[in-house]
Amino acid sequence: MTCHPVARPEEEAATAVRTVAVVGPPNSGKTTLFNRLTGLRQRVGNFPGVTVEHHIGYIRDAAGDEVRLVDLPGVYSLNPKSEDERVAVDVLHGQMADIGQPDAVLLVLNSNNLGSHLVLAARVIALGVPTLVLLNMADELREQGGHIDVLSLAKQLGTPVALVSAVTGEGLFAVRNFLSSTAPAPEPLELPVVGNTRITREWATRVGEKAKYRRPATPVWTRRLDAIFLHRIWGPVIFAAVVIAVFQTIFAVGQPLSNLLQRALDSTGVRLGSVLSDGYLRSLVINGVWKGTGSVLVFLPQILLLFLVIGILEDSGYLARAAIIADKTMSRVGLNGKSFIPLLSAYACAVPAIMATRTIESKRDRIATILIAPFMTCSARLPVYTMVIAAFLPNRPLLGPFLGTRALAMLGLYVLGFLMAVTTAKLLNSTILRSKDTPFVLEMPPYRWPRPVSLGLRLVDRGKAFLYRAGTVIMLVSLLLWAATNFPMHNGQPPAVQDSVVASVGHSIEPVIRPLGFDWKIGVGLLTSIAAREVIIATLGTLHGVDPESHAADLQAALRHELSPAAAVALLVFFAFAMQCMSTIAVVRRETNGWKWPAIQFTYMTLVAYISAYAAYHVTERIIG
């Protein structure tokens, strides 16, 4: 503060940034409003110990003072049974350490659905914190023939009330005015006994009646579009088309983009390397830091594309329809329809897929989907499958030109991953994550045009979340792996791989992997492939002194020499099931806000992989003789 050079601590405390909590039910347009107010001046964080995420943004009030806005998760009530609602209650009571007692509350309600949403208003106002009630979507209320007497509502609630539209910006000056005023705690005329929803709802109806509330009609377009999108025949046809489009976008557009970025990063790395002199520094910079950065960045195109597509589906309202169309199928394995698109995207890559589980409201279903997604055959497994199959399986036509032995083997591996995902889902359903306790209920939003600004902000948000929170872990593991392959030194030079730390670890785990038919070289490959599954090819190439790209046939010959056919089958099965991917682990940690779930998942998948590979090895050996 340059204008108060001698400001004393007390004075500073008095002018300290005030905190205002933004509360509202899901589908009230709360996030749109928060984005409208704060724009890019926001950051994402996790509350300690829970998977709940919050955004903190800054705006200036009408007097020009900075105010900190905390966007809480969407809640229907303040009943601290669900994690989201517990967090909201804690923040509103000033029991969240990082946030402190909020000075005021912005309560965002959907003016198209006040009957329900005033129930939440009763609960929030009863807390006694100065509150501004924002009746959002005023434009829709007007266009659809609805009405509300704002003054009457304000008098009854004892709080200021404003009709606003987060989309058009209408009425938002009220927020800045409210923030700069020292609003008194609310004094409502009459509040219901909080706790009994039915009585509160009757109160809400009375309040609405007095305020001459007329609910707008369901938009005609929503009914018309539902008649098409949920049609007996057209519904599934359109659903299939959308699903194929999503899949094509991440596979046919995202994948090449990622590859392009990878190549650009590699060639920049080479150019960077030519500037540095040979030795440890160069190796650290190029093979450690640069490669680590690359392995983080390379996910960005797919993540952003997937979130763009899902964002369009979500904002337009189609995602909810797709979810209920897919629901019947998904319910057979104890999941709900919202898991469908994340699981489908996992066929390209588990990392964006796990981030996409954010659209699943049910915590239980979200965790279950995260746990099974890495079983889907992602694109990083393909190079490994291709190499091993090409080395061991001669290609013979089975169905004319349509299906050969190799294609069949590849298909078999896809089916294998899918079956294990289904088995795991069912297993979860009968053990640690029972679905009976949380039946599937989904609020259907009306159809709307997706807005580029809102889509853009979400892409920035997700991109940042991935780079900062998951990227750091990926970077750290990359550096560790670099150190493991570049120590101990030999005369100041990095050792050959067979003399490095990672090789001795490979040797030491040989007794464990011997029963699967693997030797220490495969062991080293399994270790380095934690960076990314396909890295095993480069590692085996180095260990055998063969360039896997120019001399693929030589590497295949070396593999045939190293592995028995039964061990090759075991290796394929191991890769189908193991969680050999630090990026997936990092992103699961980031999305579940802790090491508990990634630890459970890694242990489970490694055990499944080991046992299945062991079984596959012995069964194949028995068959081949």
Added chain:
Amino acid sequence: MIFNFIFGRKQKPQREASALADLEVGDHAIVGEMKMAPSLAEHLMNLGLVPGLEVTVARACPGGDPRIYRVEGTEIAMRRDLSSRIQVQLVGAPAFGD
């Protein structure tokens, strides 16, 4: 009493009590008892499905399950396993324009 005010239309004499799942698409009914855990009933009430309010079966998904129910300003999709546990009083069959 207050609900009579909201549902301005004349109600036909209540014909029968049944489960929400048993209604046909287009039927209107008054929500009654919810035979489920209190926390779950609470969740449905927060979404807008409150005993005493009128619910309409808006649409069925391809395959018949889940279905979409309309209560005042909200549309909620739920499966049969849940809607079969909600008692309702039938008010009327589809009216013109529904």
